[in-house]
Amino acid sequence: MTTTLEPLRWLEEPAKVLVEKNNGAVRAYFQVTVPRDLTAMCRGRAVEELPRILSILSPSHHLLAALVLDHLGGVTPPDLARNLREALLHCQVFRHHLRKLYFLLSAYGNPLAEPPGPRGRQDLSPVPRPVLDEAMEHLGLIQEAATILGGRSDHPLTSVAGGVSRFLKEGHYARLAEIASASLAYARRLGEFFHNRVLAGGRIFSELSAVPSVQLASLTYDPAADLIGVVDASGQAQETFSPEEAVEKLAWHQETWTYQPFLYLKARGWQDLSASDHAGCFFVGPLARLNRNREIATEQAEAERQRLIEALGQPPHYGLAAAVWMMLVELLEAGESLVALCTEENLSGPEIRHVPQAMGEVAQAALEAPEGLIFHRVQVDGQARVLNLTVFEAASANNALRCLLTQAVMAEALTQSRPFNSAQRSLELGLLPT
Amino acid sequence: MKKKRLAIYTGTGCKACEHAILDLHYQVNPLTRGADLCFWPYLLGSTWNELEKAERCDVAIYAGAIRTAADAEAAARLRDKADLLVALGACAAFGGLPGLINLVPPADRSESDQTPDAEGPALPEAREKVAAVPSLVPVDYIVPGCPPPQNFLWALLQCLLGRPGLLSRISFAAHRLPEALAQAATAGIPPRRGAVFAGERAVCASCSRIKQEKRFTTAKRPQFLELDEGLCLLEQGLVCAGVATREGCGGLCTGVGAPCRGCYGKAENIIDPGAKLVSAISSTFDAEKPDEVAKIVGDMVDLSGTFYRYTLASQCLLAAAPPVAAESDSPAAPEALAAGEEA
Numbered sequence: 001m002t003t004t005l006e007p008l009r010w011l012e013e014p015a016k017v018l019v020e021k022n023n024g025a026v027r028a029y030f031q032v033t034v035p036r037d038l039t040a041m042c043r044g045r046a047v048e049e050l051p052r053i054l055s056i057l058s059p060s061h062h063l064l065a066a067l068v069l070d071h072l073g074g075v076t077p078p079d080l081a082r083n084l085r086e087a088l089l090h091c092q093v094f095r096h097h098l099r100k101l102y103f104l105l106s107a108y109g110n111p112l113a114e115p116p117g118p119r120g121r122q123d124l125s126p127v128p129r130p131v132l133d134e135a136m137e138h139l140g141l142i143q144e145a146a147t148i149l150g151g152r153s154d155h156p157l158t159s160v161a162g163g164v165s166r167f168l169k170e171g172h173y174a175r176l177a178e179i180a181s182a183s184l185a186y187a188r189r190l191g192e193f194f195h196n197r198v199l200a201g202g203r204i205f206s207e208l209s210a211v212p213s214v215q216l217a218s219l220t221y222d223p224a225a226d227l228i229g230v231v232d233a234s235g236q237a238q239e240t241f242s243p244e245e246a247v248e249k250l251a252w253h254q255e256t257w258t259y260q261p262f263l264y265l266k267a268r269g270w271q272d273l274s275a276s277d278h279a280g281c282f283f284v285g286p287l288a289r290l291n292r293n294r295e296i297a298t299e300q301a302e303a304e305r306q307r308l309i310e311a312l313g314q315p316p317h318y319g320l321a322a323a324v325w326m327m328l329v330e331l332l333e334a335g336e337s338l339v340a341l342c343t344e345e346n347l348s349g350p351e352i353r354h355v356p357q358a359m360g361e362v363a364q365a366a367l368e369a370p371e372g373l374i375f376h377r378v379q380v381d382g383q384a385r386v387l388n389l390t391v392f393e394a395a396s397a398n399n400a401l402r403c404l405l406t407q408a409v410m411a412e413a414l415t416q417s418r419p420f421n422s423a424q425r426s427l428e429l430g431l432l433p434t
Numbered sequence: 435m436k437k438k439r440l441a442i443y444t445g446t447g448c449k450a451c452e453h454a455i456l457d458l459h460y461q462v463n464p465l466t467r468g469a470d471l472c473f474w475p476y477l478l479g480s481t482w483n484e485l486e487k488a489e490r491c492d493v494a495i496y497a498g499a500i501r502t503a504a505d506a507e508a509a510a511r512l513r514d515k516a517d518l519l520v521a522l523g524a525c526a527a528f529g530g531l532p533g534l535i536n537l538v539p540p541a542d543r544s545e546s547d548q549t550p551d552a553e554g555p556a557l558p559e560a561r562e563k564v565a566a567v568p569s570l571v572p573v574d575y576i577v578p579g580c581p582p583p584q585n586f587l588w589a590l591l592q593c594l595l596g597r598p599g600l601l602s603r604i605s606f607a608a609h610r611l612p613e614a615l616a617q618a619a620t621a622g623i624p625p626r627r628g629a630v631f632a633g634e635r636a637v638c639a640s641c642s643r644i645k646q647e648k649r650f651t652t653a654k655r656p657q658f659l660e661l662d663e664g665l666c667l668l669e670q671g672l673v674c675a676g677v678a679t680r681e682g683c684g685g686l687c688t689g690v691g692a693p694c695r696g697c698y699g700k701a702e703n704i705i706d707p708g709a710k711l712v713s714a715i716s717s718t719f720d721a722e723k724p725d726e727v728a729k730i731v732g733d734m735v736d737l738s739g740t741f742y743r744y745t746l747a748s749q750c751l752l753a754a755a756p757p758v759a760a761e762s763d764s765p766a767a768p769e770a771l772a773a774g775e776e777a
Binding site for chain 2: 002007008009036043053073111161257
């Protein structure tokens, strides 16, 4: 017997789940139904176009592609450009996490339904409508900041080889500072809402806790050391390697039943998803950053991380509640970082670019994006046209996790004789942080 | 007054267009005042079965390009089910960035050297060519942009869903629209079929950069050029598609120092945006001898990928599928669409 679950809410990639049940055994497939096509789309393009083209993956890919151009041109952007790019990245972290948290909170009813009138039925959702409204109001604000910094919030424009393409204007400094301050205050309020209404127990917490988890190794990028680090499933730090080594250390695996390839650790090999051992598989994202177990540089975010550790114990964690909590931690971190960065002193300066004199042949870079570690490697010809492009994006890095989670959720649901729509809902929640 | 039934769907593309609609709900005016959101898989988890069983939709919005048989089938189903179909964003309207893969033969598109095991369930077949929605099914309206700006989206909804609770922020909706569309949005009535919710002239008409009729002797690449903040990018030697692209963005990209790449499609009265760009750019060459012209042209790279960045699948006369006429009796059969045949 086969059942298809489609659509899955809140996923960026078109995907569906196919569940096969034979003699009590369950096999669930998480299928991404559109080819990736990235290399084909970019091969032959002028390399300077990559920040704009790859931004369709996520705004962080715009920033990373520009970083690769810096390396290709052998230049370091001036401080002003670095600050502008960093501020844009913090905006994108805030935006990404807030949208995910909005989706989570909107799961308890139709978020767009009109509120009941004075005599209407009382709203029984555990999330009051004003909470959703305020989340989206602040999403709008942070998108305004991202637009000021990046030209557009969804597909930014301003990061170019050696810096950024324009100075901010006079009115921008005050507006960015205002948004940064409002965002931090909001992150604190939202955190308290989660503590009081979600993490303290009740319907939402029960549901989050009931979603099965999958224990895998995780990968993160440390920009200070310029190293990618591997933490195994038991929480032990394993090897580190530089972005230059990434294409040697990681490899692709392809299955016929999904267009999305799987990234895995080459040294540990690819293990079939139905096997019990998945030493070669890993994941990236907020939970991977939690499992790295490093102090966070900003005060309030670090205090919140400690609160998480006190409540849930030392990392590693694999549960959905920990992933959601870590997004709250990073929301605070992004807010604090924006407050610190968004001053006229930091966002103004004499130069916005160091113009490259020539382009090399090969360059690569990694970035810890809101959705997790991402990596680009580009090889160009004599006219700086793209010959080869390798892009490790979060969807490929988390593909094994998504598939294993799908299998775990569906197997558990069928064991417990839960209806498919209930299992689908658990899966949608479980996939949200990935 | 009964609310209009609105369906929203994305084929192949990012979800920026759908996020733009969600933002509109919160930042401009709640959509539910004028619309019954009867189908929105990404946000509400609506299924195709629910759509099939329900009554007809008044308006369906399709975002994203047509990459697979499933995308084509979705476009055909929405066309069948809705009175009005809107192509939202550059991918749906013109093929968008995914259309660039049409430059690569299918056999060369694979990213993996590995031959996968032929086990497990099937996938929707990838079409040989990425297509824009209008080349498969008749489309009533287009909102271009990557992603489309809020005011044009709002103007579209004012026109197609128009009802007292929804009519608001009129000046915001009408901003940068041609007069006929602005008036339709103001009145809350649908404009002529086929209307594009954007300007009519080229981006240059609203670009703030100063043009000096300057000519150039070498084509420049942005990474090597220290930009003059206020001067026309084309006249600084950069390839900028503003001269062939429909306005409406207000010169957003050129305003931040990034050359236009044409996400609004060709301007009114232009037949092929690439041909227009060849003509416009070559007229700025400061060259008299063939070898001087050849030198400038030789410095330009990837002209097809630049001139048709968002429109290769639909507006390049040599490579595109023409749109299906709105007057045609019915859209192509889903089986034919799935096989990759343009109508």
